[in-house]
Amino acid sequence: MLxxxxxxxxxxVLWILFITVGLSQGKRYEISSISFEGNDTFSDSELMQLLxxxxxxxxxxxxxxGMFEALGRPEEFLDVPILAEDxxxxxxLYRDHGFQDVVIDTSLAFRETKSRVDITFKIMEGYRxxxxxxxxxxxxxxxxxxxxxxxxxxxxxxxxxxxxxxxDEEVKRIMTMLTSEGYARPTFVRDSSWARYxxxxxxxxxxxxxxxxxxxxxxxxxxxxxxxxxxxIQPEAVVRQLDFEEGSLYDTRSITTSERNLNRLGIFxxxxxxxxxxxxxxxxxxxxxxxxxxxxxxxxxxPEITFSDENTNFNLGLGLGYSHRNFLGGLRTxxxxxxxxxxxxxxxxxxxxxxxxxxxxxxxxxxLIQPYVFSNKIRGSWSLSWIRDKQKIYLSTILQNKFSLAxxxxxxxxxxxxxxxxxxxxxxxxxxxxxxxxxxxxxQLRDLELQAREExxxxxxxxxxxxxxxxxxxxxxxxxxxxxxLEESGVLPLVLDKLGWVDRPFTQFYRVNVIGRWYYDLTxxxxxxxxxxxxxxxxxxxxxASRSDTSRVIPQTHRFYAGGSGSVRGWRLRxxxxxxxxxxxxxxxxxxxxxxxxxxxxxxxxxxWDRLWTVLFLDFGNVWANVSDVxxxxxxxxxxxxxxxxxxxxxxxxxxxxxxxDPRPPASEPGKHWITQRKFFSETFAQGIVHxxxxxxx
Numbered sequence: 001m002l003x004x005x006x007x008x009x010x011x012x013v014l015w016i017l018f019i020t021v022g023l024s025q026g027k028r029y030e031i032s033s034i035s036f037e038g039n040d041t042f043s044d045s046e047l048m049q050l051l052x053x054x055x056x057x058x059x060x061x062x063x064x065x066g067m068f069e070a071l072g073r074p075e076e077f078l079d080v081p082i083l084a085e086d087x088x089x090x091x092x093l094y095r096d097h098g099f100q101d102v103v104i105d106t107s108l109a110f111r112e113t114k115s116r117v118d119i120t121f122k123i124m125e126g127y128r129x130x131x132x133x134x135x136x137x138x139x140x141x142x143x144x145x146x147x148x149x150x151x152x153x154x155x156x157x158x159x160x161x162x163x164x165x166x167x168d169e170e171v172k173r174i175m176t177m178l179t180s181e182g183y184a185r186p187t188f189v190r191d192s193s194w195a196r197y198x199x200x201x202x203x204x205x206x207x208x209x210x211x212x213x214x215x216x217x218x219x220x221x222x223x224x225x226x227x228x229x230x231x232x233i234q235p236e237a238v239v240r241q242l243d244f245e246e247g248s249l250y251d252t253r254s255i256t257t258s259e260r261n262l263n264r265l266g267i268f269x270x271x272x273x274x275x276x277x278x279x280x281x282x283x284x285x286x287x288x289x290x291x292x293x294x295x296x297x298x299x300x301x302x303p304e305i306t307f308s309d310e311n312t313n314f315n316l317g318l319g320l321g322y323s324h325r326n327f328l329g330g331l332r333t334x335x336x337x338x339x340x341x342x343x344x345x346x347x348x349x350x351x352x353x354x355x356x357x358x359x360x361x362x363x364x365x366x367x368l369i370q371p372y373v374f375s376n377k378i379r380g381s382w383s384l385s386w387i388r389d390k391q392k393i394y395l396s397t398i399l400q401n402k403f404s405l406a407x408x409x410x411x412x413x414x415x416x417x418x419x420x421x422x423x424x425x426x427x428x429x430x431x432x433x434x435x436x437x438x439x440x441x442x443x444q445l446r447d448l449e450l451q452a453r454e455e456x457x458x459x460x461x462x463x464x465x466x467x468x469x470x471x472x473x474x475x476x477x478x479x480x481x482x483x484x485x486l487e488e489s490g491v492l493p494l495v496l497d498k499l500g501w502v503d504r505p506f507t508q509f510y511r512v513n514v515i516g517r518w519y520y521d522l523t524x525x526x527x528x529x530x531x532x533x534x535x536x537x538x539x540x541x542x543x544x545a546s547r548s549d550t551s552r553v554i555p556q557t558h559r560f561y562a563g564g565s566g567s568v569r570g571w572r573l574r575x576x577x578x579x580x581x582x583x584x585x586x587x588x589x590x591x592x593x594x595x596x597x598x599x600x601x602x603x604x605x606x607x608x609w610d611r612l613w614t615v616l617f618l619d620f621g622n623v624w625a626n627v628s629d630v631x632x633x634x635x636x637x638x639x640x641x642x643x644x645x646x647x648x649x650x651x652x653x654x655x656x657x658x659x660x661x662d663p664r665p666p667a668s669e670p671g672k673h674w675i676t677q678r679k680f681f682s683e684t685f686a687q688g689i690v691h692x693x694x695x696x697x698x
Contacts, residue, residue: 029117038123098162101126133205182215182249216250219286314692317341440580447553459492474650487511511540534698559585565691569657570638578634591621613644637661658688
């Protein structure tokens with residue numbers, strides 16, 4: 001049955017329909033399905049988000065809702081007024097995007113025996129109007145860069161399809177641009193602005209009018225310290241962290257980034273910037289600026305109980321730290337930390353016994369952070385560490401000196417330059433057995449024994465550039481993160497060796513690591529269903545004289561490892577490798593993963609249960625000893641499910657992963673590579689791995 005809504009009021013037509021099919025007798029119809037026809041411009045999911053009518057849920061969901069109101073959903077019945085409102089919402093959406101002649105009809109197919117109805121929205125989009133005239137008024141007598149910014153990244157241009165949404169975004173863009181170019185009090189003059197539909201051309205004339213008013217500059221900057229006892233906080237050190245100075249053009253963006261600079265120092269509990277823009281009556285172009293800071297305690301001793309996801313595995317730990325904030329002035333921070341963590345609590349108390357399967361780390365570090373190096377966009381640090389790192393087959397003791405610089409290239413792009421000098425003493429687990437017929441394992445064992453003979457000297461320079469366009473630091477639902485890390489080891493030791501100043505072995509090698517993460521909110525901005533994807537590739541190789549020298553090996557602490565809660569989750573930490581012994585790692589890694597995250601109880605909005613997420617995942621990847629070993633048959637795959645609970649320090653997660661494809665099945669299951677070749681419950685499911693973690697897997 002087809003209803004035309006162009007002439008008759010929608011509600012009246014629907015009531016006539018209901019009377020004719022007997023709905024006036026009190027019969028209710030469940031909505032079996034909702035579909036769309038003719039919607040070339042918008043997807044079904046985009047249109048579905050506007051509707052209040054919904055498809056009735058399945059049997060399980062209805063049963064759960066009947067037993068526990070917070071779970072599942074109730075039946076959904078056809079409601080005439082709501083359906084009429086939905087038609088109006090769809091029509092408005094199309095008209096806001098230039099479809100003035102859109103016709104939306106509804107087709108209702110009733111199944112009397114089952115008391116069900118199928119709803120189809122039939123859409124005839126028609127002609128889509130364009131913007132044939134676009135005029136900006138009021139932006140006159142302005143510097144060239146303002147004119148350049150005006151047309152640089154516009155949301156709308158002459159000749160584009162009309163969109164009310166993009167028109168509103170363009171007004172916001174212009175206002176933001178003006179307040180960042182010194183115009184502290186611009187106004188959008190609505191009475192002199194319009195978007196007129198011309199029946200003669202069936203297109204739009206758009207006129208946007210602005211009033212600039214005065215152009216301002218920053219005036220005197222006053223620093224107010226809310227703790228009068230902290231006389232050691234120098235106002236000039238605070239001002240140095242600002243992205244503006246006295247006399248520079250007024251810019252709202254620089255105020256925001258300056259607040260961010262101050263709050264990320266770790267010196268203040270609170271840092272806020274307020275401005276006082278004079279009215280035009282005062283005939284002044286100077287904006288008064290006040291920076292209010294509330295310092296944290298100068299000295300702090302803090303015990304720690306730590307939960308971390310370091311090295312792709314869940315770790316528990318203890319620590320004790322001391323911090324001296326504003327050390328020697330200049331907003332520097334000096335700290336001393338001792339931290340212990342382990343992934344194998346069952347090995348208590350023998351965490352550093354060489355003969356055990358313990359995985360643990362003990363770290364004593366002194367660090368000095370310098371917040372201003374040449375400019376406030378570069379932060380430096382120096383640290384001195386003593387580290388004991390216990391893995392299943394070796395124990396390494398490391399003395400490390402490290403210099404670091406952090407660069408703020410742009411709002412979303414950062415860079416990190418690190419130079420670490422290490423003295424490493426490695427001890428091999430005695431009587432560790434390997435597969436003597438495996439060439440790669442023999443080579444790995446030889447490399448391990450070479451490292452265990454005497455201390456090594458490593459000088460490693462690494463540079464990382466990262467662009468983070470995600471919308472949340474802990475649980476992103478949109479955006480991406482791209483990162484590239486380049487490492488080099490050997491240049492400094494080579495120079496010192498030629499001067500006769502180095503008496504310990506070292507290796508020249510380089511390392512490249514690329515990672516990308518992408519996030520998509522499948523429900524627009526509701527964060528109910530989020531799809532996440534990860535891809536990673538890493539390669540390391542010896543170079544120079546070290547390439548042909550078998551006595552020089554890449555340090556064990558700098559190999560690639562696979563398996564664990566942040567890797568391919570069908571395997572435990574460092575238990576996955578396509579070639580060689582997984583515990584000894586490899587020189588090339590390829591990894592990827594997909595996650596579907598669903599906020600199952602979002603509609604409760606009770607700030608407790610609505611923090612719970614369910615997750616389905618698929619991971620793939622592996623580690624290879626050499627590039628020549630890589631082949632598609634060596635790529636492992638795992639799937640599974642998990643839960644997340646959002647906390648203030650990020651989501652706490654539990655995952656259960658099982659193997660979908662195992663390139664190297666155990667000796668007890670020869671040839672059983674695929675999940676279809678194994679018994680599901682007694683082999684695949686029973687051998688699954690439970691992982692705990694802090695933060696998302698990616």
